[in-house]
Amino acid sequence: MARGGKLMPVEPRLWARVDKCGPLPEHRPDLGPCWIWTGCTNSKGYAHMCVEGSKRYVHRLVYQLVVGTIPPGLTIDHLCRNRRCVNPSHLEPVTGRENTLRGESRSAQHARKTHCPRSHPYDLLNTRYGANGRRYCRTCESTSYAERKRSA
Numbered sequence: 001m002a003r004g005g006k007l008m009p010v011e012p013r014l015w016a017r018v019d020k021c022g023p024l025p026e027h028r029p030d031l032g033p034c035w036i037w038t039g040c041t042n043s044k045g046y047a048h049m050c051v052e053g054s055k056r057y058v059h060r061l062v063y064q065l066v067v068g069t070i071p072p073g074l075t076i077d078h079l080c081r082n083r084r085c086v087n088p089s090h091l092e093p094v095t096g097r098e099n100t101l102r103g104e105s106r107s108a109q110h111a112r113k114t115h116c117p118r119s120h121p122y123d124l125l126n127t128r129y130g131a132n133g134r135r136y137c138r139t140c141e142s143t144s145y146a147e148r149k150r151s152a
Contacts, residue, residue: 010051014061017049018086025080025090035086045083062086075099116140
């Protein structure tokens with residue numbers, strides 16, 4: 001997009017690749033239509049573009065242009081779950097943990113569990129954390145230890 005040997009400013013390049021007539025999010029139609037990035041995406045499906053020689057996520061750029069600064073330590077969550085969407089009303093700054101918990105990954109699914117497989121609560125007194133960050137049910141561990149001790 002050179003004009004006279006110069007790169008066009010970021011905003012015109014950005015908005016030229018945004019389709020504001022995207023689909024309604026299936027799980028959140030109340031948000032209105034997604035604004036779909038029609039330019040490049042990375043291997044995970046996130047919209048990106050080159051700004052001053054480095055790749056930048058387009059949803060972060062749009063948020064900063066339209067809403068303002070992203071607070072330190074926060075990341076931008078797509079409420080619509082569409083990684084190509086850059087609609088600022090679909091974007092929300094949250095902690096990395098909150099972003100993970102809202103997702104559908106295996107770790108997010110496990111993190112949302114409030115009870116162990118045997119229905120004991122994962123609470124302050126009944127939960128032990130391993131070195132890998134995994135949760136363990138103290139009640140189940142105690143029962144298992146007692147059973148092993150009895151059978152020995």
